[in-house]
Amino acid sequence: MRDVAQHAGVSPKTVSNVMNGYPFIREETRTRVLASIEALGYQMNISARNLKSGRTGIIGLAVPELSQPYFAELADAVITAAETHGLTVVIEQTNALRDRELTTLHRPRGHLVDGLLFSPLALGQEDIEHLRTATPMVLLGERMFHGPADHVMIDNVAGTRAVTEHLLALGRRRIAVLGIHPGERVGTAAIRYGAFASALTDAGLEPIDRLAMPADPWQRRTGAEAMEALIASGEKFDAVLALNDTLALGALRVLIQHGVRVPDDVAVAGFDDIDEASYSIPSLTTVNPGRRQIAATAVDILVGRMNGDDTEHREVVARYALHVRESTSGH
Template identity: 45%
Template structure:
């Protein structure tokens, strides 16, 4: 039989209210009383009924995370971090992937699961500010990613321009001067990649180097094959870079494969830097130098933003003002720019 608060209270010789205060971690409980109740909890194996707790607050205890592609290792790793962060608040995470399609992002953002979830964390690629401004769903929303919106929703990101600049400065510091960028989108100028492209261009210009379009490799997607195709096109055009900065690690890995097939050695002939610090980049024949976003911080900030909005709503406070929250990043230097030591 399920152990109840009453059972714990009887074992500890205290009131049910005192047990509830300990379980809910209220501060106004003496250390001695807390230890006494905790001992009874441990002896009886009591587990809180989280469903009942959420229902008393008018919530389901479920939040959703919607990302462009769960098959992308970055988003898979981010999803794991969100699940861990949500567990700290006794929340369960429902996962969705939108394939980066505007129709599906609209479907998700407009509350198609409004009766199931308490809040939504969304990483959009295609949605514009007006799409979200017309949102008539009152489920709290937190935005992830590079897109910049002037909306009443918290937005969690890293400084992508600065991060790209750090990657390019690292390559410049290794003596590279013909640095290509792989990751410009072929289908839209208003895609997230424009921030990393801007960082690449700004850093080359600051160093007094040209940043011609001939060094920019467009891609149709974000996967290894897209990087391989972009690298092959660049080389076939007669351009010979001495370094590559890629929009993400998958594109960088695809590019390194083509460089190997063309007889170009990484990093001696062409140095390569990726972005995302996925596990795959740590275990290739040549390990990948990459920009590593703090995924745990991104996840924690996103979940805490949702919880903050839910708590404000429960207290009857006004609509929140959207905040821009920034997570840290760092450059992880590996063999694709340093060589083997």
């Protein structure tokens, strides 16, 4: 830095201000310093700066499973949002196991990351005290805690109701649901199935238990297996609501293999709007949960906490959008 200062004819403090984006510097001075930096090939010692500031410039993202397209695409959106703040993202996978999620919360990490974005699946309301962490944290995902941490959430209820009402508006009355988790009370499957059942009840219909098919984990394979089981049961159905897109894609393949016309005979819809949904044949009707909004909002809130924001914790519900495609509309 001293070499750059001497080359540019300024003080080392001025070089530091230019490198750190200090706004109150004459443009002529900034240009001269940047030219000297390029001429000398200078690179800031990030480690030294972080030691001085007490910051690492790194945030953590803990998700259940990166092989799930939703979480992979969420990670991509978080990385993009973090870059606008000059931050790097380190990703951790919990496999939706309670012990691993608790370890993520309690592992000493203050010297590793400045903050944590955390998407838990296995923790419940009884674990709320575990959310009091020394490291700034923002929760992602389901509305289930209302606790001592900021939370950016998917609108599972409204999104699922919207896609259910779409199927009902098409005249479909025997709607199968793929991906239920029997006995689950607070997870994504329970929330989405509850919203589906509520939409049916409001329409004067009752959900048919025999058309509710378990699938765990939510993958193409389990969606295909659930659809094979449903077809083998002999139950009649005219629509399928898969509780996520990967289940729907597995089900689509099985329906087509059995000669079922989609959407003429059976309409199919999913949830998450993963990239593949636009390119499957037929393309998949699905709910976009606002993934990029979730990522950008969560990173903004986290950065605020890292910078000392101590206002009341926030709960933000992302905007969803229903994308109607060929699997229900036929065009």
